[in-house]
Amino acid sequence: MEPTNRLYYDDSYLTQFTARVVAVGEYRGRPALALDRSAFYPEGGGQPADHGWLTDADSRQRWAVQDVQSDNGVVWHIMSDDEPLPTAGNSVIGQIDWTRRFDHMQQHCGQHILTAAFIATCNAPTVSFHLSERSVTIDLAISTLNDEQAQAAKAWANTAIWQNLPIQARFVTPTELAHIPLRKPPTVNEQVRVVSIGDIDHSACGGTHPARSGEVGAIAILGWSRQRGMIRVEFVCGGRVIAALHERDRAARGAAAVLSVGWTELPQAIARLQETQQALQRELTQTQRELDALRATQWYTQTPPVDGRRIVTVTLPTASIERLRSIAGFIAELPGGIAIVAGGTERVQIVVACAADTGADAREILAAGMSVLGGRGGGQMHLAQGGGGQPAALSAALAAMVERAHRD
Numbered sequence: 531m532e533p534t535n536r537l538y539y540d541d542s543y544l545t546q547f548t549a550r551v552v553a554v555g556e557y558r559g560r561p562a563l564a565l566d567r568s569a570f571y572p573e574g575g576g577q578p579a580d581h582g583w584l585t586d587a588d589s590r591q592r593w594a595v596q597d598v599q600s601d602n603g604v605v606w607h608i609m610s611d612d613e614p615l616p617t618a619g620n621s622v623i624g625q626i627d628w629t630r631r632f633d634h635m636q637q638h639c640g641q642h643i644l645t646a647a648f649i650a651t652c653n654a655p656t657v658s659f660h661l662s663e664r665s666v667t668i669d670l671a672i673s674t675l676n677d678e679q680a681q682a683a684k685a686w687a688n689t690a691i692w693q694n695l696p697i698q699a700r701f702v703t704p705t706e707l708a709h710i711p712l713r714k715p716p717t718v719n720e721q722v723r724v725v726s727i728g729d730i731d732h733s734a735c736g737g738t739h740p741a742r743s744g745e746v747g748a749i750a751i752l753g754w755s756r757q758r759g760m761i762r763v764e765f766v767c768g769g770r771v772i773a774a775l776h777e778r779d780r781a782a783r784g785a786a787a788v789l790s791v792g793w794t795e796l797p798q799a800i801a802r803l804q805e806t807q808q809a810l811q812r813e814l815t816q817t818q819r820e821l822d823a824l825r826a827t828q829w830y831t832q833t834p835p836v837d838g839r840r841i842v843t844v845t846l847p848t849a850s851i852e853r854l855r856s857i858a859g860f861i862a863e864l865p866g867g868i869a870i871v872a873g874g875t876e877r878v879q880i881v882v883a884c885a886a887d888t889g890a891d892a893r894e895i896l897a898a899g900m901s902v903l904g905g906r907g908g909g910q911m912h913l914a915q916g917g918g919g920q921p922a923a924l925s926a927a928l929a930a931m932v933e934r935a936h937r938d
């Protein structure tokens with residue numbers, strides 16, 4: 531099949547065109563049409579495919595173009611399988627979804643400019659590029675990026691945008707190509723298309739670009755992170771800068787309203803809130819400790835002594851291991867006190883503590899429980915802890931431990 535005549539090469543602003551259907555077939559299992567000429571951009575070079583519509587010559591029928599892919603020079607327009615498609619030989623009118631395309635042109639061209647900016651300001655070449663529905667990322671071949679470097683690249687890129695530089699796309703001969711300072715070598719050997727943005731960037735590229743850099747509008751860097759030893763920079767261009775601003779504005783104003791401050795005062799307000807929260811947490815921990823000491827004494831006195839020992843068993847499912855240890859410690863400070871304290875919701879945790887005057891070995895008492903539970907543990911003579919095993923066997927394990935504590 532003849533390669534499709536790609537109309538967007540000469541005019542990236544062309545949104546409507548007429549063409550003839552040359553083939554009706556399938557592309558990866560989905561119904562697809564090939565035309566003799568098309569302004570639809572097929573996915574490639576990091577730029578997503580155009581969407582749009584085809585109508586028949588007398589505008590009676592309209593089909594949605596859901597995806598566009600290129601295969602061996604042929605552009606396939608992937609269609610819904612809901613309705614019968616036009617047949618080969620028929621004329622159709624193609625219509626590009628311009629809102630989507632212009633957004634892609636802004637992001638794609640912005641990427642050319644930001645890539646040039648990172649080379650100019652930090653000597654950091656771009657290795658790969660990805661354009662998603664939300665944002666754009668480039669991976670830079672550097673291992674660190676600081677705030678000043680990112681600011682410098684952003685300022686450089688926005689200056690280049692506002693200089694409103696002319697953008698030219700053309701196919702060049704090998705002789706011409708030899709004289710163009712390309713950013714990186716082309717991936718194709720023949721039919722090399724060079725896109726020049728003023729004199730700041732010359733790239734081999736088959737994508738769609740605006741006529742002047744000013745149409746990119748603005749570039750905002752949203753953030754960056756380390757990815758496989760490189761730096762991934764996330765950014766947005768043009769209309770997406772406004773959308774990102776609105777999104778952040780809504781979030782910031784929402785948070786500010788909750789805290790009853792202006793949005794510029796958010797950092798201080800959050801810092802104050804954190805301080806208060808930390809102070810309250812300290813106070814709560816202290817209060818809980820005091821309360822646990824009182825409870826421990828109460829449980830101890832409620833347990834009748836047998837041969838001078840008071841074996842206190844307590845189950846506190848939501849308590850942390852630190853709290854279980856603390857409670858067991860309080861009980862073991864009292865004369866004849868042996869504490870068997872269990873906790874944990876999904877995984878059983880048990881702490882055993884024995885007062886020195888009992889002569890009992892906490893490890894042996896714990897071991898009696900662990901053999902019933904099927905868990906593991908260990909410790910010292912006066913304090914041992916363990917856990918795991920079958921939670922359903924907890925009460926049987928506690929009974930075995932009490933029995934062992936009496937015997938010892």
Ligand SMILES: [Zn+2]
Nearest residue numbers: 725735737738
């Ligand atoms: Zn390009």
